[in-house]
Every structure is written in C-alpha cells, then in structure tokens.
Amino acid sequence: MKKTATTNYPGHEDLYVRRRERGASGWDTDAVTHENIEAIKHLLSKCDPQPAGAMLELGCGAGNLTSYFAQTGWKAHGLDISGTAITWARERAAALGLAMDFRIGNVLNLDIWPEDTFDLVLDGHCLHCIIGQDRVRFFQEARRVLRPAGKMLILTMAGDASRVPMGGCYDPETRCQLVDGISTRYFGEAGAISHEVENAGFVVDYQELVARRHETETDHLLIVASPQTG
Numbered sequence: 001m002k003k004t005a006t007t008n009y010p011g012h013e014d015l016y017v018r019r020r021e022r023g024a025s026g027w028d029t030d031a032v033t034h035e036n037i038e039a040i041k042h043l044l045s046k047c048d049p050q051p052a053g054a055m056l057e058l059g060c061g062a063g064n065l066t067s068y069f070a071q072t073g074w075k076a077h078g079l080d081i082s083g084t085a086i087t088w089a090r091e092r093a094a095a096l097g098l099a100m101d102f103r104i105g106n107v108l109n110l111d112i113w114p115e116d117t118f119d120l121v122l123d124g125h126c127l128h129c130i131i132g133q134d135r136v137r138f139f140q141e142a143r144r145v146l147r148p149a150g151k152m153l154i155l156t157m158a159g160d161a162s163r164v165p166m167g168g169c170y171d172p173e174t175r176c177q178l179v180d181g182i183s184t185r186y187f188g189e190a191g192a193i194s195h196e197v198e199n200a201g202f203v204v205d206y207q208e209l210v211a212r213r214h215e216t217e218t219d220h221l222l223i224v225a226s227p228q229t230g
Helices: 009-021 030-045 064-071 083-096 134-145 190-199
Strands: 054-058 075-080 100-104 118-124 146-158 169-171 176-179 182-186 202-210 219-227
Touching: 009 083, 030 064, 030 118, 030 146, 030 219, 054 064, 054 134, 064 075, 064 083, 064 100, 064 118, 075 083, 083 100, 118 134, 134 146, 134 190, 146 190, 146 202, 190 202, 190 219
Parallel strands: 054 075, 054 118, 075 100, 118 146
Antiparallel strands: 146 219, 169 176, 176 182, 202 219
C-alpha cells in the first residue's frame, strides 16, 4: 500500500520566526540568495524577450527574490503562508522603496487572483516543500493565474537526497525528508518533475539539472515552462 504523507505547511511560521530572531536576512543566506538570483537570470535568458510585466512568487518568504524582479521593472507580487515572512517582505519593500504586493495565503489556493493575471510565475524553492497530491493543485493554480503567453520558472531540489545531512531522516520510498513523522521536502527525479509540469498543462521549454557540488547538497532542477495552447 502506498504511504500517505503527513504535512504541516503552517509550521513554516515557526521556522521564519526563528530565522528572524537570529538575525538572518531571509530563509536563505545572502550567498544562496545570490546563487538563486543568478539561476533566475539564466532562466530568463532562455525565455523569448518580453517587457517586464506582472509576476508572482509562490512561497516568497521574506521577499528576497521578489525584490530582484521589482528592481528590474516588474510589477512584483508574493504569497507565503507565514505571516512573519510577509511582514518581513513588506518591511524589505519599504526599506528598498519598492512597490511590491505581498499577501498571506496558501499556494494551493490562489483565488485572490483571477485567471490570466500574471506574465510570470516563479517557484523559488517552494515546490519541493509541497508533498504528494498537493503538487497537482500547486501546478493547477499556477497555470490558472498565468497568462497564455506567460512563463513559469521553477527552481527546485531534485535527485537522490539519501546522503544529504538534514533534520529528521530521508524516506527512499516517498523520496521525502521526514521530521517527527512530517513530510517536509520532496526530492523527485528530474524526469518525474518534468512530467508533473507537463501533466498540469505546461510545455517544458527548457530544463537543466545542476549537479550537487559536494555531498552535503542536493541536485537542483531549473525549468522554464509555458502554458499549453490549443
């Protein structure tokens, strides 16, 4: 019998509180944020040139990546389930003098926005926190709010995580990180993740698997996807 995963997405609130209390600049270190922005630039270079429009980051955290888009002319929006993260993101926007719209909400339900709202939807390391059948809903909602000529950019962990140090343990059957019985990360194979994207009504325009640099990391999968037409 296939295992049923137990999740606790609201638990990210406590994690953001702890990061903020210890003086972090966001979920990731500045160095990792810089790497992620470089990956975003790389993915954007694979898209057809288009003027900056409206974008949404799913699981925006403290707004580090959303801010990059705002600074480069996009109408930037972000959504996160953590109230602390959104407060943090709004403070960042004010400090930078940038007009960004940050909302508290669940990435599995984007009903606050109508269909065809955004020219770009970004997954900046949120997808691997979405487990099981919730991933179908994640992609469906992203597809719904994306305009027909829009793009979805995905940066997600992938591959074998069995030797990666992490809190809790790794379950090879579900390919999930387990912490106190809660599934917190999913490390799918690159091909399986691409199929998820395609099954949700996207065409994968570009993908690249960035291999781990050392044993304490996972591979990272980068994807540019367009809504299927016709």
